[in-house]
Amino acid sequence: MRTETPYTPEDFQFVRENQAPDDRSYARSPLQNLKQSFRANPMAKAALFLLLLLLLSALLAPLSPYDPYELDPQNKLALPSAQHPFGTDDMGRDYLTRALYGGRVSLVVGLFSVCISTTVGTLYGTVSGYIGGRVDIYMMRLIDIVVSVPGFLLIVVINTFFTPSILTLVLVIGMFTWQGVARITRAETLSLKKRDFVLAARALGVGHLRIIVRHIVPNLVNQILVAASVSVANAIMLESSLSFLGYGISVPMASWGGMLQNAQTYILDRPLMAVFPGIFILLTILSLNILSDMLRDALNPKLNQ
Amino acid sequence: MGKFIFHRVLQTIPVIILVAFFSFAIIELAPGDVLMHYIQPNMTNEEIELLREELGLNDGLFEKFFGWAKSVLSGNLGYSQINHRSVAVQIAERIPATVGLMGASLLLSIVVSVPLGLLCGTHKNRPIDQIVSTLSYVGISVPSFWLGMVLIIVFSQMLDLLPSMGMRTLGVDSVWDVIQHGILPTIVLSTGNTAVFTRYIRASTIAQLEEEYVDTARAKGASPRRIVYGHVMKNCLLPIITLIGLNLSNLVTGSFIVESVFSWPGMGTLGMSAINARDYPVIMGFTMMSCLMLILGNLIADILYGVCDPRIKQGVGSDAD
Numbered sequence: 001m002r003t004e005t006p007y008t009p010e011d012f013q014f015v016r017e018n019q020a021p022d023d024r025s026y027a028r029s030p031l032q033n034l035k036q037s038f039r040a041n042p043m044a045k046a047a048l049f050l051l052l053l054l055l056l057s058a059l060l061a062p063l064s065p066y067d068p069y070e071l072d073p074q075n076k077l078a079l080p081s082a083q084h085p086f087g088t089d090d091m092g093r094d095y096l097t098r099a100l101y102g103g104r105v106s107l108v109v110g111l112f113s114v115c116i117s118t119t120v121g122t123l124y125g126t127v128s129g130y131i132g133g134r135v136d137i138y139m140m141r142l143i144d145i146v147v148s149v150p151g152f153l154l155i156v157v158i159n160t161f162f163t164p165s166i167l168t169l170v171l172v173i174g175m176f177t178w179q180g181v182a183r184i185t186r187a188e189t190l191s192l193k194k195r196d197f198v199l200a201a202r203a204l205g206v207g208h209l210r211i212i213v214r215h216i217v218p219n220l221v222n223q224i225l226v227a228a229s230v231s232v233a234n235a236i237m238l239e240s241s242l243s244f245l246g247y248g249i250s251v252p253m254a255s256w257g258g259m260l261q262n263a264q265t266y267i268l269d270r271p272l273m274a275v276f277p278g279i280f281i282l283l284t285i286l287s288l289n290i291l292s293d294m295l296r297d298a299l300n301p302k303l304n305q
Numbered sequence: 306m307g308k309f310i311f312h313r314v315l316q317t318i319p320v321i322i323l324v325a326f327f328s329f330a331i332i333e334l335a336p337g338d339v340l341m342h343y344i345q346p347n348m349t350n351e352e353i354e355l356l357r358e359e360l361g362l363n364d365g366l367f368e369k370f371f372g373w374a375k376s377v378l379s380g381n382l383g384y385s386q387i388n389h390r391s392v393a394v395q396i397a398e399r400i401p402a403t404v405g406l407m408g409a410s411l412l413l414s415i416v417v418s419v420p421l422g423l424l425c426g427t428h429k430n431r432p433i434d435q436i437v438s439t440l441s442y443v444g445i446s447v448p449s450f451w452l453g454m455v456l457i458i459v460f461s462q463m464l465d466l467l468p469s470m471g472m473r474t475l476g477v478d479s480v481w482d483v484i485q486h487g488i489l490p491t492i493v494l495s496t497g498n499t500a501v502f503t504r505y506i507r508a509s510t511i512a513q514l515e516e517e518y519v520d521t522a523r524a525k526g527a528s529p530r531r532i533v534y535g536h537v538m539k540n541c542l543l544p545i546i547t548l549i550g551l552n553l554s555n556l557v558t559g560s561f562i563v564e565s566v567f568s569w570p571g572m573g574t575l576g577m578s579a580i581n582a583r584d585y586p587v588i589m590g591f592t593m594m595s596c597l598m599l600i601l602g603n604l605i606a607d608i609l610y611g612v613c614d615p616r617i618k619q620g621v622g623s624d625a626d
Binding site: 144145147148149150151152153154156157160161233237240241244245246247257260263264267268271274275277278281282285286289290 | 317319320323324327331334442443445446447448450451454455457458462554557558561562565566576577580581583588592595596599600603
């Protein structure tokens with residue numbers, strides 16, 4: 001057992017000002033709150049149902065009797081029928097099957113790129129907020145600079161140097177969309193690091209990195225969750241815009257944006273080809289936006305006193 | 306005020322340097338040797354080496370960057386590898402179409418969203434509010450390229466009301482013709498911003514109506530109409546300037562996508578065809594001009610905000626050391 005106090009003021013350099021009052025108060029636990037607002041919100045129920053349906057159908061896409069790549073020129077540009085509910089495309093491939101496989105690309109890119117951007121953003125934001133002072137000012141200034149450059153453009157230009165694949169799409173989108181999460185987590189860390197529990201952990205000799213990972217990040221889960229849910233919608237929009245312009249996943253793989261790009265050629269003869277993939281994108285993003293709004297309202301401690 | 310503008314302009318300098326460096330890196334990292342475009346079949350190796358030296362290809366990275374920056378500052382962005390025309394001239398030709406499209410759509414967004422947002426805010430949770438709020442959800446979620454295609458199908462093909470592509474009918478040279486071509490692209494480009502602005506104005510109207518000055522005005526006998534249009538609206542309009550600044554990036558990106566859907570002859574189509582052809586000098590010029598456009602837009606938005614809101618000026622005045 002230690003008897004003397006081995007602490008120096010430097011040990012507390014990042015956490016010493018303990019003046020901020022705790023402005024959080026929960027009338028109910030966040031989870032209960034979420035349940036309640038979900039029950040009261042029919043839109044959110046519909047959105048969740050839709051999203052699960054889209055996920056499930058993308059997962060079960062291989063059960064379709066058609067192969068998404070098999071050409072069938074005799075059946076090309078067929079109108080919707082009992083055999084082909086969405087018709088076929090210009091190479092005779094079943095359009096519904098292609099749309100379901102396209103959903104896999106969008107959802108995988110959306111989810112995984114958000115994993116990257118959330119991790120990078122949280123790390124950047126918490127470190128910046130925790131260290132504070134000059135370092136924080138410079139780190140935030142860097143974000144201001146990055147934000148004032150059109151990210152989409154950079155992604156397009158960078159993509160010209162790669163052969164686009166799911167992996168490069170995930171990496172590039174993830175690496176260019178972390179600034180929002182970083183700003184949010186940084187602002188919260190600034191107030192969190194002055195709380196007693198951080199001070200106590202520091203007094204017990206817990207390292208700075210461990211404090212960030214074990215004590216600060218768990219307290220940010222709500223905010224990170226909300227930010228991530230918005231990001232998924234944005235990432236999916238980004239992926240389909242890239243595919244639409246021809247910088248996304250390459251043919252013959254199916255993606256919603258790529259199918260729409262192809263549909264542009266046949267817009268005069270087969271306008272329906274332009275309708276189906278777009279509805280898939282719209283419904284996915286709409287449900288994600290509705291759910292993230294509900295999540296934000298339910299998890300915001302200041303709104304539910 | 307002058308001090309505030311000066312500070313704000315100073316802040317853009319590191320951003321511009323970073324953008325310039327990135328654009329320069331595109332050229333540097335581009336596969337292929339620039340020299341390939343200059344070598345003639347009957348040149349000797351010595352002549353090629355001399356050319357390499359003359360073109361500055363043996364210089365260090367920083368020397369190259371400064372040489373390049375100097376020529377950019379004098380307005381020379383290089384020449385296209387495809388059609389050998391000056392990049393600066395090509396971009397200058399395309400800017401009016403893009404800026405016109407962005408300006409028109411921004412104007413449309415504001416003209417539509419301000420009354421809608423005020424209407425929703427003053428009729429919170431009534432049917433009209435619910436309808437508009439649902440529509441604004443859809444407006445935020447709809448991919449612009451798809452909306453463009455649907456509008457082309459409906460208005461150009463089925464109803465045959467509006468042209469579906471380009472900016473002018475061949476052989477026709479009238480403003481009315483350009484406006485007709487611009488209607489659909491403008492609507493598509495404005496949709497996302499209109500939805501975002503409407504939601505924002507609705508929320509800030511609701512917040513403003515709970516302020517004490519509204520009670521005061523009411524106590525003095527001001528009519529609800531006067532309260533909304535005379536007091537609340539003024540306070541709701543100011544943050545829109547910031548909101549426009551924040552959404553400029555979407556506007557720039559959006560205009561490129563919309564241009565590609567409608568074959569609008571702006572910077573976006575120029576950049577996209579350059580990217581497809583791997584025409585690196587044009588890609589570089591396009592990237593740099595788009596970034597500059599965004600930086601300039603943000604700068605104007607910030608300065609306007611400072612001009613309109615006296616608190617900003619004071620805040621900066623006391624910060625300056």
